[in-house]
Amino acid sequence: MDSFSSVQDLLAVWQPEMPVYCVYPHVYQNSTQNFINGFPGRVLYAVKSNDEPAVVRAIHRSGVTDFDCASLSEIALVSNNCPGATCYFMVPVRPRGDARMAQQQYGVRHFVVDHPKGLELLASEIDMTRSVVFARMAVHHGSAIYDLSSKFGATPEEIPGLIEAIVAYGAEPALAFNVGSSVRSPDAYRYALSLAARVLSELPIRLRLVDIGGGYPQSYPGYEMPSLDAYFCAIRQGLSDLPLADGGEILGEPGRALSAPGLSALVEVLLRKDDRLYINDGLYGVFWELRFEGHKRYPVRTYRRGELLHSHEERAFHLFGPTCDSTDRLPGAVDLPADIDTGDYLEFGHIGAYSLGGRTHFNGHFSDKIVSIDNCNELPPTERNLVPFQSLFSEQAADRLVELVAA
Numbered sequence: 092m093d094s095f096s097s098v099q100d101l102l103a104v105w106q107p108e109m110p111v112y113c114v115y116p117h118v119y120q121n122s123t124q125n126f127i128n129g130f131p132g133r134v135l136y137a138v139k140s141n142d143e144p145a146v147v148r149a150i151h152r153s154g155v156t157d158f159d160c161a162s163l164s165e166i167a168l169v170s171n172n173c174p175g176a177t178c179y180f181m182v183p184v185r186p187r188g189d190a191r192m193a194q195q196q197y198g199v200r201h202f203v204v205d206h207p208k209g210l211e212l213l214a215s216e217i218d219m220t221r222s223v224v225f226a227r228m229a230v231h232h233g234s235a236i237y238d239l240s241s242k243f244g245a246t247p248e249e250i251p252g253l254i255e256a257i258v259a260y261g262a263e264p265a266l267a268f269n270v271g272s273s274v275r276s277p278d279a280y281r282y283a284l285s286l287a288a289r290v291l292s293e294l295p296i297r298l299r300l301v302d303i304g305g306g307y308p309q310s311y312p313g314y315e316m317p318s319l320d321a322y323f324c325a326i327r328q329g330l331s332d333l334p335l336a337d338g339g340e341i342l343g344e345p346g347r348a349l350s351a352p353g354l355s356a357l358v359e360v361l362l363r364k365d366d367r368l369y370i371n372d373g374l375y376g377v378f379w380e381l382r383f384e385g386h387k388r389y390p391v392r393t394y395r396r397g398e399l400l401h402s403h404e405e406r407a408f409h410l411f412g413p414t415c416d417s418t419d420r421l422p423g424a425v426d427l428p429a430d431i432d433t434g435d436y437l438e439f440g441h442i443g444a445y446s447l448g449g450r451t452h453f454n455g456h457f458s459d460k461i462v463s464i465d466n467c468n469e470l471p472p473t474e475r476n477l478v479p480f481q482s483l484f485s486e487q488a489a490d491r492l493v494e495l496v497a498a
């Protein structure tokens with residue numbers, strides 16, 4: 092992988108025609124260590140949020156030794172890039188044979204189920220007596236932008252039966268839940284832990300492990316979230332009533348909170364038409380998450396001929412991706428220097444979560460150019476003033492937004 096001391100240095104020697112994704116390892120080091128220091132349990136990185144090897148390696152080097160993997164290929168990736176790491180195969184439904192391969196080839200011992208039939212299938216592939224099997228419980232909370240309990244998860248009432256069946260197969264039973272992704276309120280964890288405490292207190296045995304999932308959010312422009320400390324505090328409070336076996340611990344599966352901060356996307360302005368900028372990445376590329384409910388923008392800064400472009404005058408621009416599809420337009424408008432033009436570059440920060448993994452080849456556009464920015468004094472863009480995107484939406488959509496913010 093090429094490395095540069097800054098994006099200016101990169102642009103001094105190279106004016107890339109394709110988007111370039113910049114990994115800032117020292118930013119990952121800071122954010123990962125902050126998370127590990129604050130979270131009152133074991134931290135498993137949710138690889139699905141960014142499986143770029145350079146990112147996974149940066150998070151591993153920053154102290155994460157455990158990984159929440161959703162597929163055999165994620166397990167292979169972690170095993171090949173992170174010496175000494177432990178992979179947890181934390182998806183309740185897997186392609187046939189993958190659990191067997193995970194255990195035989197990669198030594199995986201932790202799995203999850205949410206249904207008796209799924210347990211039977213798992214037991215036919217692995218040695219249950221050397222495995223820990225989590226029973227996944229569905230936990231809904233209104234503050235999660237993305238629900239993670241309508242597809243997977245047994246009801247709280249079904250959990251005791253599932254735990255009993257796991258014990259009968261000879262595995263160590265454990266409990267897992269996911270309150271959602273981009274969880275807007277720390278109360279979600281208080282609520283989920285109190286539900287878990289109720290379920291656990293009615294079991295005839297005490298469990299050693301409770302996996303409380305992911306969901307820890309990242310703030311984006313116009314999309315301010317509570318601090319991570321508020322989440323850690325809520326979790327600590329919830330833990331005080333959680334009945335666990337001696338030596339028991341909780342696990343967390345942060346994806347976004349670890350992967351978002353240390354990656355930026357450097358894109359070129361292909362054409363300016365008045366207040367419209369056509370750029371070489373879009374909603375079918377690294378910006379795909381902007382299609383969904385949730386944040387609508389990333390922080391951005393601009394470059395011209397290798398230097399940061401500053402301007403006293405700014406104006407709002409609409410950004411369009413490179414495909415022929417009219418929907419390939421970033422939501423909202425972005426305040427940029429008023430004289431920005433064809434051939435200038437934009438760098439979007441905080442773009443490490445749910446970005447690289449969702450790029451498509453639609454219309455033949457795909458960039459896989461990853462570089463490293465190694466000067467510890469260099470930081471990706473963090474914040475800009477942006478035009479409130481409600482103004483660009485229908486009144487109905489704006490009302491819905493107000494409701495969401497109030498909720």
Ligand SMILES: Cc1ncc(COP(=O)(O)O)c(C=O)c1O
Pocket residue numbers: 137139140159181239269271272273274304305306307344345346347348
């Ligand atoms: C099982 C599981 N764990 C963890 C995560 C990570 O969530 P987040 O990126 O919100 O922390 C997800 C996200 O989809 C998930 O499905």
